[in-house]
Amino acid sequence: MASKSAAAKSQIHLPTEDELLAMPESDYMNEAQLAFFRNRLKELEQEILTNAGTTTENLRETQFVPDPADRATIEEEHALELRTRDRERKLLKKVQQSITRIDAGDYGWCEETGEPIGIPRLLARPTATLSLEAQERREMRQKLYGD
Secondary structure, three states: OOOHHHHHHHHHOOHHHHHHHHHOOOHHHOOOHHHHHHHHHHHHHHHHHHHHHHHHHHHHHOOOOOOOHHHHHHHHHHHHHOOOHHHHHHHHHHHHHHHHHHHHHHOOOOOOOOOOOHHHHHHHHHOOEEEEEEEEHHHHHHHHHOO
């Protein structure tokens, strides 16, 4: 029975962004939409992991440069690359949590209100866990109270 469901999942047509946006609200987070976002998140996860591997290789290839100005430039480039990878590491965690939410059936629904996050917001930020209104309220509280 498990092979049947795996075969059925592999046959799901992945809609385009335009097709997603054209779907009626009653189809929100249907099988095709979930498959689309799972695919997008898996691609993002793979891209982040590939970038991390490239960074590791780049840092291993550190060459000795006698000129202090050149050495400083190389060190600054490495620092920038490491900051970028650190942001990607945090994003990777969110991507993996989003994939888990798809598996649990919670993806696409606001953690705070339980309302739909919305396809446009998920297309812009596939790791979103709050609706736009809930996110704005959270940011306003942070601004006011410094949380």
